Amino acid sequence: MKIFSKEQIYKGDKVTEEQQSLPPSELMERAGLQIFNWMHLRMQGAQVPIHVFCGIGNNGGDGLVLARHLITHGYNVEVYVVNCGNSRSKDFLTSYDKVKDVSKKWPQLLKCETDFPDIHRDDIIVDAIFGIGLNREIESWIKALFNHFKASSAFTLSVDIPSGWFTDKPIEDNEGVVRANYTLSFQSPKLIFFLPETADCTIQWEVIDIGIDRDYLMTTETEYELISKNEVLPMYKPRDKYAHKGDFGHGLIVGGSYGKIGAVHLATRSVLSSGAGLTTAFIPKCGYVPLQTSLPEAMVITDADTNKITAIDFDIKPDAIGIGIGMGKFPDTVSALKAFLKNNKAPLVIDADALNIISENNDLLKLIPENSILTPHPKELERLIGEWSNDFDKLKKASDFSTKYKVLVIIKGANTIIVYGQKKFISVTGNPGMATAGSGDVLTGIITGLLCQKYNPLESALFGVYLHGKAGDLALEEYGYQSLLASHIVDYIGEAYIDLFKQPEQPQQEEVEAENS
Numbered sequence: 001m002k003i004f005s006k007e008q009i010y011k012g013d014k015v016t017e018e019q020q021s022l023p024p025s026e027l028m029e030r031a032g033l034q035i036f037n038w039m040h041l042r043m044q045g046a047q048v049p050i051h052v053f054c055g056i057g058n059n060g061g062d063g064l065v066l067a068r069h070l071i072t073h074g075y076n077v078e079v080y081v082v083n084c085g086n087s088r089s090k091d092f093l094t095s096y097d098k099v100k101d102v103s104k105k106w107p108q109l110l111k112c113e114t115d116f117p118d119i120h121r122d123d124i125i126v127d128a129i130f131g132i133g134l135n136r137e138i139e140s141w142i143k144a145l146f147n148h149f150k151a152s153s154a155f156t157l158s159v160d161i162p163s164g165w166f167t168d169k170p171i172e173d174n175e176g177v178v179r180a181n182y183t184l185s186f187q188s189p190k191l192i193f194f195l196p197e198t199a200d201c202t203i204q205w206e207v208i209d210i211g212i213d214r215d216y217l218m219t220t221e222t223e224y225e226l227i228s229k230n231e232v233l234p235m236y237k238p239r240d241k242y243a244h245k246g247d248f249g250h251g252l253i254v255g256g257s258y259g260k261i262g263a264v265h266l267a268t269r270s271v272l273s274s275g276a277g278l279t280t281a282f283i284p285k286c287g288y289v290p291l292q293t294s295l296p297e298a299m300v301i302t303d304a305d306t307n308k309i310t311a312i313d314f315d316i317k318p319d320a321i322g323i324g325i326g327m328g329k330f331p332d333t334v335s336a337l338k339a340f341l342k343n344n345k346a347p348l349v350i351d352a353d354a355l356n357i358i359s360e361n362n363d364l365l366k367l368i369p370e371n372s373i374l375t376p377h378p379k380e381l382e383r384l385i386g387e388w389s390n391d392f393d394k395l396k397k398a399s400d401f402s403t404k405y406k407v408l409v410i411i412k413g414a415n416t417i418i419v420y421g422q423k424k425f426i427s428v429t430g431n432p433g434m435a436t437a438g439s440g441d442v443l444t445g446i447i448t449g450l451l452c453q454k455y456n457p458l459e460s461a462l463f464g465v466y467l468h469g470k471a472g473d474l475a476l477e478e479y480g481y482q483s484l485l486a487s488h489i490v491d492y493i494g495e496a497y498i499d500l501f502k503q504p505e506q507p508q509q510e511e512v513e514a515e516n517s
């Protein structure tokens with residue numbers, strides 16, 4: 001699902017109005033009506049007090065349309081206009097007049113703190129104060145209103161985006177914003193729903209279709225995209241009945257050191273479980289017996305050294321290599337990695353200590369093959385791209401890094417983000433139970449396994465992150481957040497594949513429209 005920028009949303013409005021020859025305010029009418037339908041379906045006429053707070057732009061106008069429908073359907077509604085300026089939008093004014101027609105009184109005007117109404121915890125707040133048009137810091141009395149919402153503990157439903165948040169930059173005052181229970185967002189979710197510093201703007205979100213021009217939605221390229229089953233399913237490569245293991249590639253995992261052989265076990269097992277035909281682990285001698293015993297499906301090649309990697313020499317021809325897991329940064333290992341990168345031609349997934357070594361030896365970056373996949377956790381990422389001031393800055397720096405070195409960067413986190421040049425893909429699978437030792441090793445293994453099976457690097461990264469997250473979500477059902485282990489994620493990779501062909505997820509809005517037209 002595409003995440004449109006604020007500018008693209010405004011343009012979509014214009015294109016739609018032209019293409020569909022819409023009368024003024026029609027999109028606002030659709031927006032308000034859809035929100036009403038959403039509430040009406042759930043409330044079925046219940047007389048819970050609903051406080052609809054409207055700003056003076058089009059977000060406020062949406063709130064007024066909603067209020068009008070709630071009033072005409074006999075709901076217990078109070079409407080307020082938060083008088084935050086003088087530039088009331090044209091469509092707002094149209095909706096303002098229409099709400100008066102049905103309620104026979106003007107909405108209450110709020111100008112300062114003494115105007116705030118009492119809100120009971122069992123009431124409902126509709127937040128239609130600021131939408132995507134917020135363009136500056138908010139006055140303190142309006143921030144006080146947001147805190148009044150919070151203090152009431154009432155269920156807060158935000159229209160389009162919780163008020164006070166920008167779509168494309170951080171907020172300055174963490175206390176001066178609405179934190180919604182639910183946000184109904186028009187046409188596309190907002191980027192801030194997925195970034196660690198801003199995701200608490202809303203607990204849940206849903207996209208509302210207001211009939212924006214289908215061609216515009218389909219053909220407009222966005223900087224951000226959500227990755228879920230709908231997006232990865234077309235990438236899946238079915239297996240031929242007469243296939244043999246040679247068709248699915250030979251994966252190699254290079255890593256391990258004394259005390260860290262388990263990481264290699266997890267990654268190697270993940271290469272096999274994601275479908276590679278053959279898998280070899282290159283490890284120090286100390287790991288030979290444990291790995292051969294615990295993972296009979298894998299082959300093992302050992303370094304000359306017992307405890308660490310000192311020279312990465314092998315006589316196999318791997319189709320993809322995952323490197324760095326549990327490897328350490330011993331001087332011999334650093335030299336071994338340098339020598340390896342100079343000669344290597346196979347596609348790479350670079351993780352953990354290999355990333356740390358590279359970040360401390362920047363000259364190695366130019367030896368990384370084009371389209372290699374780097375899988376840093378936040379600290380490793382910082383070593384690679386430098387410190388960032390906020391999430392937006394982090395994404396910009398990661399994009400610039402990805403563009404400069406022609407590599408894919410997977411930023412691991414609650415919503416893992418795959419950075420491919422200037423394009424960013426946000427994964428929606430995964431859960432906090434996966435914040436556990438070895439989880440990253442599994443991801444590296446899965447992606448290496450997909451590369452072996454001739455998924456291209458971008459597909460391998462996207463599909464790999466999806467499968468990893470989905471396997472974690474499925475394993476969660478059995479083990480719970482606390483007891484989920486990385487090896488459980490490996491156990492569920494197969495289920496994650498099978499799940500691809502189970503009940504489809506909610507189709508994307510664009511697809512529904514396409515089918516109906």
Ligand SMILES: NC(=O)C1=CN([C@@H]2O[C@H](COP(=O)(O)OP(=O)(O)OC[C@H]3O[C@@H](n4cnc5c(N)ncnc54)[C@H](OP(=O)(O)O)[C@@H]3O)[C@@H](O)[C@H]2O)[C@@H](O)CC1
Pocket residue numbers: 009010012013027028031055056057058059060061062084085086087088089129130131132133134135136137138139159160161186187210212
């Ligand atoms: N396709 C769609 O998605 C559709 C979207 N629609 C809806 O339109 C919304 C966008 O509407 P919008 O552009 O009128 O801006 P909005 O968010 O209402 O707020 C800006 C207003 O507040 C003002 N203002 C700004 N900052 C301020 C501040 N700090 N403190 C005080 N005032 C401030 C600013 O005025 P200014 O003073 O800057 O002239 C302006 O009046 C969008 O989120 C969605 O809900 C639907 O109706 C139709 C289809």
Ligand SMILES: [K+]
Pocket residue numbers: 059127128129130131158159160161162163
């Ligand atoms: K809002």
